[in-house]
Amino acid sequence: MNEWPPGALSFHVVGALHAVEAQLEAALEPLGLSLAKLGALAKLVAAGEPLSLGALAERCACVRSNITQLVDRLEADKLVVRVDDPRDRRSVRAELTPEGRGRHAAGMRALEEAERAVLSRIPERDRDVFLQLLQSFSGVIAHR
Amino acid sequence: MNEWPPGALSFHVVGALHAVEAQLEAALEPLGLSLAKLGALAKLVAAGEPLSLGALAERCACVRSNITQLVDRLEADKLVVRVDDPRDRRSVRAELTPEGRGRHAAGMRALEEAERAVLSRIPERDRDVFLQLLQSFSGVIAHR
């Protein structure tokens, strides 16, 4: 079954998933959103309250300096605002604006639609295994 | 089986991709290589002769300006050299150096090892389906 030369498999995996990512990004682009931006907005919505940039970095599974720049762009888009934390003056928290909440809702709708389009390309009987495989990879994620 | 809220699935897919990609990149980093660099070297090795930057961009499934910069870095690493094409003076071709060939071989060995490590995280009985899923996604790639 595995007739691929060793090593080539990696390029197929990465290439295939990049193609999927590109489709999802394309669905968000007309809204002025990206997966990175929508992901950060989703974390803030899920938290239900402003998050420190450090906490946001943790939940986005990325480095702090990345969030600094991402929040710069989200703030320029007026989707979040930086607020000082009176309890710890080193900390800066990101707070959703009303426009940020609205854009998050619109982005998730667009993402769900694109997601259905991608899933529809997977043969029906393989879909469950696909979802199970993602569970396997969640372990990889946790190992970072 | 699919108990994920709609939309969240996308973040899991993309998250899994980035985790796998990070593991592969980490395996190449000690060699001074990246997936992007090794991918370009592999295309040149497969071609068996120097390729124009346009042809290389096509095979790497990316934009021309990306290859211009990637070849800049590969040339700085002394893994390829730019050679003029006497038949079409608009064209510039990338040619492997001996060091480029050697680094490609070492990179592929490291990649295969990292690949085995990633595949070993997939339950044995799902492995075949996984490979089959990649075939499905190859269609997505072709649709770019």
Added chain:
DNA sequence: TAAGATTGAGATCTCAATCTTG
């Protein structure tokens, strides 16, 4: 004008160094 390559600007990400506050 077309095609091939490059450049410039910007998005996303990383790491190392720095600055402020605890």
Added chain:
DNA sequence: CAAGATTGAGATCTCAATCTTA
């Protein structure tokens, strides 16, 4: 000194504009 955030440099990628050659 630790921790939180930022800045600077650089890798990877995209798009739009430009330059040279066909």
